[in-house]
Amino acid sequence: MSTVDNLNNSNESSVSLREVGADDPIREQIRQVATAVREQTPLAQSFTNFVTINLVANAQLAAGGTAAMSFLPNDITSLAEQCGATYINVGTLLPFYRDALQEISEHLSRHQCQWVLDPVAAGIGVARTEILKGFKDYPPTIVRSNASEALALHDMWDLAEEDSSEEHQGPAGVESVDSVDQAIGAAKDIANYLAQHSPTHTAAVAVSGAVDLVTDGKRVFRLPGGSAMMTKITGAGCSLGGVTATYLAVADPLVAALSASMLYNVASQIAQRHSHGPGSFQVEFLDALWNVTPEEIAAAPLLLA
Template sequence: MSMEKILWEQVQLVRQKSPLVHNITNYVVMNNTANALLAAGASPIMAHAKSEIQEMIGISHSVIINIGTLDEYWSESMILAAKTAHSTGKPWVLDPVGAGATSFRDQVLNQLLPYQPTVIRGNASEIIALAKANTTATKGVDSTAQSNEAVDAARSLVTRYGTIVCISGETDIIIDHQQEIFIKNGHPLMTKVTGLGCSATALIGAFIGIAEDKVMAVAAAMVLIGIAGELAAEESKGPASLQVNLIDQLYTITEQEFFNRLKIERK
């Protein structure tokens, strides 16, 4: 089967199986993230209370840990969730929002990483900071580096933690032990809407929750949101309408639209 068909099969699988995704994510993007998951066919749940973390993970297909609006209580919930996911073999995704910006964020990330996230998704600056590859600064949650500048840092994380790394940027780069995948879907207007990276992370969680081939699942999620963004941009006046139209496109995207716009390369 061609890679294109494998990717579309992953999209269909999420629609058919509606995986339950447990999100411990930042409260800036909760609504957007939940709606993106629903539109793609998944079932979101947002829960960060320590008392229910273990039970919630037990019934979920995957776990998202997004440190965007980090605080002392949430950090404890995140560490418990990562530990539980790791010990039970549940796939989980780490979104290291603002890695390198403060010592508190880096401290929490250093506590999370030993639990070997299935996938790490971040922008180039975050991936570089996470790997401590150099002193490139983050600017809040925005990247000050291009995705290709973070490839060595990503490879370091793959080797150290056995994870899949997805570097978001103008070109999305997915790296594991065996391959590197380059995706050039998306639209510049997407950078003007808060939380679309977080939505991509959540979609990755949905896809890896039910897929055997985790790398192809990550690629399918990134292609899906990239193409949805392209389609949405063509009918949007600006960032506000893009946000609404993108959710619609995640819901209505067809196989033909997917194949016609797919821009992917594997090395």
């Protein structure tokens, strides 16, 4: 858990950061959106991996939304317009997903349906690469990933400026081997690309790490807090993607990405205090997602570069 000081002083970060004030309008927007999720129980549907599909649904319910899961294009397209947002996670692929996900992403784009992409394990396997490259033509509204995945997606979509000096180590399984700071440029490039293709001309990228990053392509927010125990349960990132879709159902992309990540940071800190290992941590985390108030979410640590 970083503070402003140790973040600014760490090797990880050399950018100057300021705390977003309690009276900054973005905090009130976050509070209102968190309230709206509780009041409206918005439906977000998911096409997500088999490892963490249960946690994604339970996290969406605990955060105040409603969940529906499917792997058939016709199911997803049938519900797309009833859903406030759709979530796609490319974790555990089956052979038929390439065609299914192309059909789904094309439908979502054509019908101006907002969706969140979690490019899990981007860079591993030809099928995943082909699917992720295919999304360039029908892009999501929000990308939620770790640093290595953001860098890999940035490469796959050829978004690098020619003078880019960013280098990364490539994927090593599903864990990030790159730091969030290494992915700042990639995250901004991806967010700007998404915004160009978004029906509302707005988009966001959220990169999870010890200190999370959220950007709409212009402003870059950093979110300290959270708990290292989130890396000791499977599905912390996947379920954040699902909850981001729940929030996107009632908010613009930047505020949705910020609110969901701030909820996760507050809830995981509470869970860490009340747990004795990863089993009780997950139980306490779901309880905290349910009990945290909109005011607590809006007051979470938030820095602006």
